[in-house]
Structures are given as C-alpha cells and as structure tokens.
Amino acid sequence: MNEQDLRPWLIRMSQGEEEALHVVFEATRAHTYRMVYFLAANKQDTDDIVSEVYMELIRCMSKYNQEQPFMPWFNGIIVRQVRNWKRRIWRSLRLMERVKSAEQLVASPYMEDPFDGIHGGQELLPLVNHLSQKLREVIVLRYYQDYTLEAIAQLLNIPLGTVKSRHRLALEKLRHHVSHTMKERGESTYVH
Incomplete structure (x- = not known):
C-alpha cells in the first residue's frame, strides 16, 4: 500500500x-x-x-x-x-551493577551531601522503592528516564508546581534516609 x-x-x-x-x-x-x-x-x-x-x-x-x-x-x-x-x-545493566554494590556503599569523605550521588547518576533504587507511588513516579521519570520536570508534568497530567513539590519532597526523604542509614553505620555524613 x-x-x-x-x-x-x-x-x-x-x-x-x-x-x-x-x-x-x-x-x-x-x-x-x-x-x-x-x-x-x-x-x-x-x-x-x-x-x-x-x-x-x-x-x-x-x-x-x-x-x-x-x-x-x-x-x-x-x-x-x-x-x-x-x-x-x-541502564538496567548499570542499575544491576550499582544495586549489587549499593550494599557495600561507603560514603566518600569528599562528599558534603551524601545524596549528591543521585545527580551524578548514583542509583538508589532500593531507597526509591520506599517512597510513596506519587513520589517514586517523579524520581524514576526524572533520574532513571531523564525526563525534565516539565515533561513529567505533561506525562502525569499534573501542574508543574505539583511535580516540583513532589520532586523536592522525594529528594528530602531520600536524603534523610541516606543520612539515617549512614548514622546507623557510624559513618560521617559531612566533611570535617
């Protein structure tokens, strides 16, 4: 035809x-x-x-x-x-490698914020799975699928402000969880 x-x-x-x-x-x-x-x-x-x-x-x-x-x-x-x-x-191959090594994660003494790793591609899937569905969607779309916040708003059919709020809240929760986990291990979360 x-x-x-x-x-x-x-x-x-x-x-x-x-x-x-x-x-x-x-x-x-x-x-x-x-x-x-x-x-x-x-x-x-x-x-x-x-x-x-x-x-x-x-x-x-x-x-x-x-x-x-x-x-x-x-x-x-x-x-x-x-x-x-x-x-x-x-990405899935990279994610599997990083999830395996996540159990052996040791904080870098040069990292001021222990959560900075997500911006450099650090895979935090085990932690992301603890987020609520709405927060997880934003994090997965942003960091695992490389969508912009604007594209996420369009994809989820929600206002951009809502996406920004969920993104900020999810990052705060992940930072808190990483910090809490490091304290339990007796690791420093800040450079001295």
Missing part, C-alpha cells in the same frame, strides 16, 4: 479507530521489522522493539502533521525506539 492509499487510514487512526490501526500495522509491519532488525544490536530484541514502535505510534499519532509524508516521520519513531531500547538495556 502506498502512502496515498494509507493517508485515509492514518486520519482514521488518529481519531482512535481500531480497524485503521490494524490496516496501518499490516501496511507497515514488514518495513518496521526490517528496519528494527538492522538497527538493533541484539536481534532477539527485534519483536519487543517492534511492539514498542507501535505503542509509540499510537501515543504520537495525534502529533502527526497530515500534510507531511508519513514514512519519514514514522522512521523517526522507529529510530528513537531502537535508541530508547538500547539506552534502557544499558
């Missing part, structure tokens, strides 16, 4: 029609699979990435400008999803 034939289905899909999604999927599936297969570092991930591509297509369809060619726009989604997958795999 060429792009002209696909255009009415794209319009119907942007309006939420399920049949249109199936038609667009069938028309683009082989192309998507080939492109993901060639871009993916681990070929076993191809099917999962293809699923992510179509989930992102559904999410982004309302942003598609019907006056522009569809395939270049769609290829951009494919490339971004392959990159996101690679980044997610890399």
Whole structure:
C-alpha cells in the first residue's frame, strides 16, 4: 500500500479507530521489522522493539502533521525506539551493577551531601522503592528516564508546581534516609 492509499487510514487512526490501526500495522509491519532488525544490536530484541514502535505510534499519532509524508516521520519513531531500547538495556545493566554494590556503599569523605550521588547518576533504587507511588513516579521519570520536570508534568497530567513539590519532597526523604542509614553505620555524613 502506498502512502496515498494509507493517508485515509492514518486520519482514521488518529481519531482512535481500531480497524485503521490494524490496516496501518499490516501496511507497515514488514518495513518496521526490517528496519528494527538492522538497527538493533541484539536481534532477539527485534519483536519487543517492534511492539514498542507501535505503542509509540499510537501515543504520537495525534502529533502527526497530515500534510507531511508519513514514512519519514514514522522512521523517526522507529529510530528513537531502537535508541530508547538500547539506552534502557544499558541502564538496567548499570542499575544491576550499582544495586549489587549499593550494599557495600561507603560514603566518600569528599562528599558534603551524601545524596549528591543521585545527580551524578548514583542509583538508589532500593531507597526509591520506599517512597510513596506519587513520589517514586517523579524520581524514576526524572533520574532513571531523564525526563525534565516539565515533561513529567505533561506525562502525569499534573501542574508543574505539583511535580516540583513532589520532586523536592522525594529528594528530602531520600536524603534523610541516606543520612539515617549512614548514622546507623557510624559513618560521617559531612566533611570535617
């Protein structure tokens, strides 16, 4: 199916029609699979990435400008999803390594604030899991997914001020927990 034939289905899909999604999927599936297969570092991930591509297509369809060619726009989604997958795999490997070493965490004598590590990528997943769901969402989206506070507000459909408040409260709770844990271990939390 060429792009002209696909255009009415794209319009119907942007309006939420399920049949249109199936038609667009069938028309683009082989192309998507080939492109993901060639871009993916681990070929076993191809099917999962293809699923992510179509989930992102559904999410982004309302942003598609019907006056522009569809395939270049769609290829951009494919490339971004392959990159996101690679980044997610890399982060999960890094997270596993840091969670293993978190048990052996010793405060650096050069670190004035024991929580400064989160800004440098220090993974604090075990501590984050103790936060309430609302606070955890903000921390995970901000530090594990690299979303801006503005993007988090949009994603969670809440005011930016609420995101900032939750972010500040979550950081305070995490700092308090780190400080408390270090005191229990008899470690200094400040440079002397």
